Amino acid sequence: MSEKIAIIAANGGMFDAYKVFNIATAAAASEKEVEIFFTFEGLNLIHKQGMHHLEMPAGKEHFAEGFEKANIPTIPQLVETAQELGVKFIACQMTMDVMGLTKEDFIDGIEVGGAVTFLDFAKDAAPTLTF
Amino acid sequence: MIQTNHQLDAKGLACPMPIVKTKKAIIELEEGQVLEIQATDKGSKADLTAWASSVGHQYLGTVEEGDVLYHYIRKGSNEPEVEKSYEHTVSLDEIESREGLILDVREAAEYAFGHIEGAKSIPMGEIESRLAELDKEKEIYVICRTGKRSDLAAQLLAKNGFTKVYNVLPGMNEWNGKITKEV
Numbered sequence: 386m387s388e389k390i391a392i393i394a395a396n397g398g399m400f401d402a403y404k405v406f407n408i409a410t411a412a413a414a415s416e417k418e419v420e421i422f423f424t425f426e427g428l429n430l431i432h433k434q435g436m437h438h439l440e441m442p443a444g445k446e447h448f449a450e451g452f453e454k455a456n457i458p459t460i461p462q463l464v465e466t467a468q469e470l471g472v473k474f475i476a477c478q479m480t481m482d483v484m485g486l487t488k489e490d491f492i493d494g495i496e497v498g499g500a501v502t503f504l505d506f507a508k509d510a511a512p513t514l515t516f
Numbered sequence: 517m518i519q520t521n522h523q524l525d526a527k528g529l530a531c532p533m534p535i536v537k538t539k540k541a542i543i544e545l546e547e548g549q550v551l552e553i554q555a556t557d558k559g560s561k562a563d564l565t566a567w568a569s570s571v572g573h574q575y576l577g578t579v580e581e582g583d584v585l586y587h588y589i590r591k592g593s594n595e596p597e598v599e600k601s602y603e604h605t606v607s608l609d610e611i612e613s614r615e616g617l618i619l620d621v622r623e624a625a626e627y628a629f630g631h632i633e634g635a636k637s638i639p640m641g642e643i644e645s646r647l648a649e650l651d652k653e654k655e656i657y658v659i660c661r662t663g664k665r666s667d668l669a670a671q672l673l674a675k676n677g678f679t680k681v682y683n684v685l686p687g688m689n690e691w692n693g694k695i696t697k698e699v
Contacts, residue, residue, distance in 0.1 A: 407531065407532055410532045410536055411531070411532040411535055411536075411563075414532060414535045414536045414538075414539040414567070415535070415539075415567055415570050415571055416539075416570075416571050455530050456528050456529065456530050457530045458529075458530070458533060466533075466536055470536065470539075
């Protein structure tokens with residue numbers, strides 16, 4: 386069984402964030418080595434300001450109440466937990482160039498890399514998940 | 517209530533936090549000790565069972581009281597790495613037909629989730645302080661999960677003047693007979 390889990394985060398909404406960080410923290414808590422590659426809208430999930438204002442899908446805004454009622458941790462809390470557990474975040478250099486973003490626009494502790502950086506990690510990871 | 521070495525309050529937390537907290541809490545335990553996790557997340561039973569088996573701990577069981585789930589996990593599943601050296605042994609098949617006391621030296625939580633009817637529970641770590649509860653004149657059949665802790669326990673009893681002591685091999689993990697639970 387592989388001890389590595391690779392995740393591609395390609396979307397930037399609230400639901401996407403939960404899918405990514407929930408699986409990532411659970412995997413890290415199970416002593417897996419976890420890397421997340423943030424690309425295109427996915428970069429929003431680790432953007433210093435953006436991550437605090439993630440949007441619900443249109444028409445699903447009423448779920449906000451459900452999140453609160455179920456005492457679901459906030460995304461910034463999950464991000465902190467993930468980093469504490471050693472999950473590695475890689476921001477996609479190419480997307481950053483397209484969007485005019487620099488490393489300083491993102492939370493601390495991330496790395497910047499290209500597709501090959503991620504593929505090198507993912508080559509012996511199982512599973513590789515895309516959100 | 518089942519006696520454990522450590523308790524973790526994860527009530528009110530949603531997935532994946534009970535797992536994250538458990539991972540952090542179990543670091544404080546020594547190998548072989550038992551952690552009680554109190555949770556209200558209904559998925560936590562399936563999650564902790566899977567987590568324990570993937571990380572290498574022993575999931576013992578869950579007790580439900582009202583809205584709270586009490587999960588029990590024993591750290592590590594490896595028994596002490598020692599050569600069994602106590603020479604008087606009996607096989608598991610034989611003990612039902614023998615007279616005497618079955619002494620179960622696993623942790624209290626392991627005993628609670630399934631033991632041989634009539635067996636007395638004294639966890640390995642408590643034996644030395646509870647010798648007075650045992651009768652030197654009677655046969656004592658010492659049992660644990662795999663035969664290793666019971667080997668150490670049998671040696672300890674022999675050192676304290678007990679002469680009719682037998683280590684039961686292999687142990688509860690191979691027991692197919694009737695199981696009594698105290699949960």
